[in-house]
Each structure stands twice: as C-alpha cells, then as structure tokens.
Amino acid sequence: MRTTTKKARASLAVLLALFLAIGVAACGSSDDESTEAGGQGGGAIASNPENGKTRLTIGSKNFPEEEILGEVYAQALEAAGYKVKTDLSLGSETIALQTLKQGEISGYPEYTATALESFFGLEPEEVPSDAQGAYEKAKAEFEKEGLTAFPPAPYSSANAVGTLKKTADELELETISDLNGSSEELSLYGSPECRQRIDCLAGLEKLYGLKFKSFHPVDIGLRYTVLEKGQADLSILFTSDPQLSAEKDKFVVLEDDKHVFPPGNPIFITDQSVAEEAGPDYEKTIVEVQKGLTLPVIQELNARVELEKESAKQVAGEYLKEAGYTG
Amino acid sequence: MIPTLLTHLPLGSIGGALEFIFQSQPSSVTGGKEVGGPAQTIELALTQLEVTVLAVALSMAIALPIGLYLGHRGVGEALAVALGNAGRAVPELALIAFMAAVIGVGLFNVTIALSILGIPPILTNAFVGIRQVDRASVDAARGIGMTEAEILFKVEVPLAIPTLMAGIRGATIAIVATATIAPLAGVLTLGDYILNRNVYGEDGVLAGAIVVALLALALELALAGLQRLLTSRGLRLRPA
Numbered sequence: 003m004r005t006t007t008k009k010a011r012a013s014l015a016v017l018l019a020l021f022l023a024i025g026v027a028a029c030g031s032s033d034d035e036s037t038e039a040g041g042q043g044g045g046a047i048a049s050n051p052e053n054g055k056t057r058l059t060i061g062s063k064n065f066p067e068e069e070i071l072g073e074v075y076a077q078a079l080e081a082a083g084y085k086v087k088t089d090l091s092l093g094s095e096t097i098a099l100q101t102l103k104q105g106e107i108s109g110y111p112e113y114t115a116t117a118l119e120s121f122f123g124l125e126p127e128e129v130p131s132d133a134q135g136a137y138e139k140a141k142a143e144f145e146k147e148g149l150t151a152f153p154p155a156p157y158s159s160a161n162a163v164g165t166l167k168k169t170a171d172e173l174e175l176e177t178i179s180d181l182n183g184s185s186e187e188l189s190l191y192g193s194p195e196c197r198q199r200i201d202c203l204a205g206l207e208k209l210y211g212l213k214f215k216s217f218h219p220v221d222i223g224l225r226y227t228v229l230e231k232g233q234a235d236l237s238i239l240f241t242s243d244p245q246l247s248a249e250k251d252k253f254v255v256l257e258d259d260k261h262v263f264p265p266g267n268p269i270f271i272t273d274q275s276v277a278e279e280a281g282p283d284y285e286k287t288i289v290e291v292q293k294g295l296t297l298p299v300i301q302e303l304n305a306r307v308e309l310e311k312e313s314a315k316q317v318a319g320e321y322l323k324e325a326g327y328t329g
Numbered sequence: 330m331i332p333t334l335l336t337h338l339p340l341g342s343i344g345g346a347l348e349f350i351f352q353s354q355p356s357s358v359t360g361g362k363e364v365g366g367p368a369q370t371i372e373l374a375l376t377q378l379e380v381t382v383l384a385v386a387l388s389m390a391i392a393l394p395i396g397l398y399l400g401h402r403g404v405g406e407a408l409a410v411a412l413g414n415a416g417r418a419v420p421e422l423a424l425i426a427f428m429a430a431v432i433g434v435g436l437f438n439v440t441i442a443l444s445i446l447g448i449p450p451i452l453t454n455a456f457v458g459i460r461q462v463d464r465a466s467v468d469a470a471r472g473i474g475m476t477e478a479e480i481l482f483k484v485e486v487p488l489a490i491p492t493l494m495a496g497i498r499g500a501t502i503a504i505v506a507t508a509t510i511a512p513l514a515g516v517l518t519l520g521d522y523i524l525n526r527n528v529y530g531e532d533g534v535l536a537g538a539i540v541v542a543l544l545a546l547a548l549e550l551a552l553a554g555l556q557r558l559l560t561s562r563g564l565r566l567r568p569a
Binding site: 094097123125145191194197199200201204205218219220221223227228231233 | 434476524
C-alpha cells in the first residue's frame with residue numbers, strides 16, 4: 003500500500019513537471035516577461051526583501067480545491083518575500099466576498115462563472131465560454147467595486163451530471179440530452195442550492211426540458227457516496243473531482259451539450275489598494291504559480307487531499323516543490 | 330396588506346426577512362423563478378416540525394425506558410451520566426455523513442441522527458428525576474403493597490414529571506434547532522433558507538432563522554402547557 007502510493011507519487015511528480023513545462027511553454031509566446039521567471043531550471047520564486055513590509059492574508063472558500071489554491075498562492079507569496087497569513091475555509095462565495103470587502107482578507111481564489119453569476123447576476127448562457135472573455139468581463143465588474151481580478155488559471159471547473167459507468171452503459175447515456183425519456187425514472191442528487199439554481203437543476207429542467215423522478219439535496223461531500231451506495235442514479239459532480247481520473251472505470255460525466263453548466267477558471271480576486279501597496283510581485287507570483295494548474299494536475303492535487311487525506315497545506319507545498327517554484 | 334405594512338415599519342434587516350416570509354421574491358440565480366413567500370415557508374416549517382416530532386418521539390422511546398428503569402432500580406448512575414455526556418459531544422453533521430454511507434440519506438437518516446441529540450437530556454433527566462423522589466414516599470408505597478410497576482408509574486413518575494419534562498423540553502429545542510442541517514441529508518427543512526444564501530439572499534437566511542426561533546418557541550410553550558397538565562396538583566407552583 004505504502005509503496006504503491008510512493009510509486010504513484012513519483013510518477014505523478016514527473017507528470018506534474020511535464021504539465022508545468024507544457025504550461026510554461028504555452029504561455030511563453032504570449033507573455034515574455036514571466037517566461038524568464040518560469041523557465042526551465044529558473045522556475046524558483048525569488049524572494050524580494052522589498053516585499054517584507056507587506057502583510058497579506060489569503061482566504062479561500064470552504065472546499066478542498068479552494069483550500070489547495072489558497073495554500074498554493076499563500077506559500078508562493080511567502081516565497082516571494084511577503085509576510086503571509088491564511089484564513090481558509092471561509093464559507094460560500096458570498097461570505098468570502100464579504101470578508102474581502104471588509105478588508106479581513108487581502109484576496110481569495112474565485113471562479114469566473116461563479117463570480118459572473120452569483121455576484122453580477124448573469125444567466126449561465128450569458129457567461130462567455132472562453133476563459134479570457136469571462137475573465138475580462140468579471141474583472142471589469144470587480145473593478146466597479148474597488149476590487150480587481152488577476153488572470154485566470156489554466157484549468158476550468160464546472161458542475162457536471164455524473165453517474166455510474168454501469169448506468170450510463172445500460173441506458174446508453176453520453177450527453178445530458180440522452181436523458182430524455184429516461185430521466186423520469188431516475189433520481190438526481192445535488193447540493194441543496196442546486197435545486198433552485200438555473201445553472202443546476204432549474205436549468206436542467208428548463209433548458210433541457212428534463213423531469214427527474216426526484217431531486218434529493220445532499221451535502222456536496224456525499225456526491226460520490228450516494229452514487230456508490232446506489233441511492234442516486236445521477237449526481238451533480240465537479241469536473242475537477244479526483245474520482246473522475248482515479249476511478250475512470252466507475253464514474254462518468256455526461257456531456258453538457260446545451261451548456262447549462264458554465265465553465266469557470268480560478269481567478270484570484272483582491273482589493274485594488276492592496277494590490278497597489280503590495281507591488282508588482284503580488285500579481286506576478288500568483289499568475290506564475292498557477293501556470294501548472296491544468297485539469298489533470300488539480301485532479302491529482304484534489305486526490306491527495308480528498309482521497310489520500312493529506313492536508314491542503316502539505317499538498318500545496320508538494321506542488322510548488324515538484325513544479326520547481328520553491329527549493 | 331400585512332407585507333406592505335411590515336415593509337413600512339423601521340425594522341432594518343428584519344423587515345426584509347419578514348417580507349421574504351410573506352411574499353415570494355426574485356433571485357439572481359434561479360433564472361426568473363421566485364423564491365420564498367408563505368407557501369414555501371410553511372412547507373419547509375412543516376417538514377421541520379415533522380422531523381422534530383419524529384426525532385423527539387424516537388429519543389423518548391429509547392431514553393425514557395432506560396432512564397426510568399435505571400432510576401427506579403437506583404443503579405447505573407455512572408452509565409446514565411456517561412451516556413448522557415458522551416451523547417452531547419456527537420457531531421451531528423459527521424453522524425449524518427457517516428450514516429449516509431450506511432443507510433443512505435433521507436428522513437430515516439435525519440430522524441436517527443437528531444434523536445441521538447435528544448437521548449442524553451431525556452435519559453439523564455429521567456434518571457435524576459426518579460432518583461430524587463423522596464425515599465419515604467417510595468417506602469410508603471411499598472409498605473401499602475404496591476407492585477414495583479405501580480411504584481414507578483403511580484408514585485415516582487408523577488413526582489418526577491417536572492424533571493422529566495425539563496429533559497424532553499431541552500431535547501426538543503436542541504432537535505428543532507439542529508433540524509436546520511437536514512437539507513444536507515435529503516430533507517428540506519427551514520435550513521434550506523439558511524444554508525443557501527446564494528439562492529435566498531441575506532433576507533432568506535434571516536427569515537429561516539426567525540421562523541426556526543418561532544417554531545422553537547411554539548414547541549416550548551406547547552410542552553410547558555403539557556407539563557402543567559401532567560403535573561400533579563400538589564406539585565404545581567401556585568401563582569403568588
């Protein structure tokens with residue numbers, strides 16, 4: 003058991019490095035300034051003594067992926083010389099945003115789609131499907147409120163309708179539209195708020211015209227349990243879930259062919275005045291360390307926290323080390 | 330009529346919450362469907378009441394016989410107290426999640442999880458209530474030839490009613506308040522308003538809290554009334 007984990011770790015470290023290299027190479031053409039810092043061998047974050055006078059508090063929402071992101075940013079900023087505290091697991095996005103506006107945290111990772119829908123009232127179909135477009139729209143909105151958003155991380159996370167592979171094979175399901183005809187026999191489990199949201203159950207009913215046998219609200223921590231135990235025929239999952247890569251043969255996600263679930267890339271939101279005070283290394287460091295965060299990488303990091311029960315802090319440290327950001 | 334009146338009172342954020350209870354409102358995330366209002370609020374409150382009644386009944390069914398028996402026999406004080414204290418420390422959410430893996434989510438899960446919250450106060454109070462009955466009364470009852478069951482139900486229980494009921498009232502309040510987490514396990518109670526600020530907004534969260542508090546108050550008053558009816562006349566506190 004122990005050795006398999008170690009072996010898996012080693013191979014994952016290699017994978018991580020590979021993804022990072024690809025990420026950095028891909029970014030190199032568009033952004034020449036940061037390429038130097040992220041280049042092969044020179045990827046380590048340089049500590050700037052100037053930054054020591056700035057104190058930052060990095061927040062996050064209350065689920066593992068957010069905590070990992072929060073820790074990655076916090077530890078990277080610390081490596082860049084800032085005095086960093088963390089205040090992770092604040093709650094839902096509303097609470098995280100409120101905490102930021104009250105000045106209790108300097109910034110936290112949000113998702114483009116969540117920001118546009120929850121904070122700025124956009125309908126799912128109004129959310130730009132490309133990461134850059136969604137980012138620019140969100141940034142413009144944040145700036146009206148004295149906040150700003152740093153450029154998005156590479157991966158995108160979205161809600162998804164998931165099911166057991168067995169069920170999908172039996173009912174020949176590939177897309178959500180394929181549920182037409184069988185959905186009335188199927189139970190759907192999702193977070194309590196999913197029931198009312200247009201980018202969740204309400205959207206599945208309205209935009210796909212689906213009716214389910216029943217909808218059961220459950221804690222998001224149970225989203226795989228209910229499928230495994232056979233209580234749920236369908237369950238709302240996240241595309242960045244570790245189970246989707248670790249247990250490919252067991253769980254599948256149905257393609258969202260009508261785009262009810264808008265994709266969201268992580269964007270770090272901070273206060274404009276904090277950003278000014280903190281100087282250029284603030285944004286530079288954050289944009290730099292998130293370059294390695296592709297979907298497979300974040301799934302792996304999520305797996306270490308959710309499946310292997312490591313702490314977010316530890317996992318973020320491993321990522322920074324394996325990807326060569328810290329020594 | 331009522332809603333317009335309410336919104337004109339200088340109630341601050343309470344005003345918004347009351348409006349939410351009496352009138353459904355638009356939400357930014359529902360794609361045009363209105364949320365809140367009397368129909369939804371009553372439905373959620375009734376479910377909360379249903380879960381509470383079931384859970385209190387289950388905790389009574391488990392805790393009363395054990396507490397009364399141990400109290401009557403005068404044994405197992407350590408057990409009654411230890412069980413009582415340990416039970417208070419059970420984290421409800423963790424319990425629900427644990428049971429979700431065993432028996433699934435839904436009314437059954439929530440009822441069991443909440444009843445575990447109600448067992449300690451009922452058990453401890455039943456034990457203590459019976460134990461503190463004047464031994465002279467019990468000896469007298471035994472002396473006139475009452476059976477053990479008669480002693481328990483005709484002497485000890487009536488004399489212990491205030492303490493017994495205090496346990497049941499405490500359990501009920503704890504359960505009705507905690508039933509707000511039920512939406513995390515498949516049962517839509519008023520916790521739906523409280524847990525989903527994204528959908529219902531600040532007003533909804535506060536509205537949920539207000540209705541839960543009112544529900545708790547109503548249950549407390551009902552049980553106080555019941556206690557008065559059950560208490561033997563000699564034990565009642567007379568108004569001065």
